[in-house]
Amino acid sequence: MSVEDRGETALLCVPFAGAGPSFFHPWRELAGDRWRVVPVELPGRERRILETPYRNVVEAAKNSIDDIVADLGEGARTVLFGHSLGAVLAYELAHLLSTRDVHVERLVVSGSPGPWTQRERRATGLPEEEFLLRVEEFAGFRHEALDHPDLRELILPMLRADCEMHENYIPSTDEPVSVPICSIRGSSDTLVTAEEAQGWRDATTSEFSFVEFPGGHMYLVDLGQEVLNVIAAESARGH
Template identity: 30%
Template sequence: MTTRLQSWFAKTAVHPAEKLQLFCFPYAGGGASIFSSWKSRLAPDITVIPVQLPGRESRSTEAPMDTIQDIVHSLLPAMAPYIHKPFAFFGHSMGALIAFETARQLSSQTGRLPVHIIASGKSAPHLPYSKKQLHDLADQPFTEELRLMQGTPEEVLQNAELMQIIMPRLRADFKVCETYVYQPGNPLACPMTILGGMKDYEVTTDSLHAWQQHTSSPIDVRMFEGNHFFIHEQEQEVIGAVVNILSASSALNHAAAAHASYSTNTLQPRFRQS
């Protein structure tokens, strides 16, 4: 049981000065390793915890999940040992959507929330999905669409054997986004910062500002040079912004206060099974 729960999170050393845990949710097709460089480049009081979804990297033998509901339902119990300490969420693209729905369910089921949510490269969740439906395309047109998105290296796209390995998880991830249906709810009572790429033509600045609907705090929208994968193109700037956001927004101060509150309650949160 312990191994199963721990498999959701890449192992991360905890620094003695830790004040805040930062859960990082990857984009479609990505694994926890996309955040590997973050671990050493964030402040020592922020522990990076990359989320490892089924079907990739250390969990490559598992079947990928293809709905938000399945992912969040399985992820919440795995988070239970962690959320007695203050935490924040970062998610890019599909990861932003998973982070948002995870926060909603945490709030509903445990009353606990991230001290800050950073949603990157994703239109607000209530907006209609405007991109092409890709998850059920035949292999060749599916591969061509991946090439147009510029997120998969050409050497991978041309390796038929490798593509047969990674295609199921890519299809599952696209299905997560393409079949997601937003359910109306109250705004989250935690601050949000929204990141976007200036050349990400499918995620407009208006759609980023529309995240305001989902938090009771004023949002901050920050733009970076680059396309949809600006978090790699401008990695140093993005990491610097994350550190600044979590510090300047007083998230760490909130975290310190929350830590004192959490530490008085030794009960593990209980999650509804549905």
């Protein structure tokens, strides 16, 4: 049954580099009856672990859109949320969904500079240990699975592809979206400055808002409920 059939608003959640849809499963309970939480499932992780991961954001968005629309249902009301890599992927999806009779009410981007910002510090192409150290430095924490050789071998290709996809991202269009954008940042994020996070103002012809939470780049790991409360408050402003 699609979101449209149930008369609900979907919260479409796009994962960050190295993450899969399961990161957002706890949000289903936290969201209560406010939204149906719909995580985007990308190849190369979890149930799609054996599939080749994408290395291009625009390609990933275009190839995922049919499955996403089928799950949401045409005419569905949708709020998009994406963190870091997920933020720019959500931005591309917002453009595509606007042509597919899915009503995007709001785009919430997290831990990300504006879409036209070129990333100066990169992990792509580094030898394995240097790559993992750079990713750990970027994220502010090390995923415990990377300390297990078998799991590392499984995760590393996807993580490398995600980093390449993010670091080489160029928007598919210079046209801003027409939906309101809320940009969220951890106040001690060393990867994204407050000024860069507010660069999303130029990505919309509608309203823009900016929110900071305590914490670093991965602040949302511990603040899922608080993030959902901001999304609810932002959505309420639009009604």
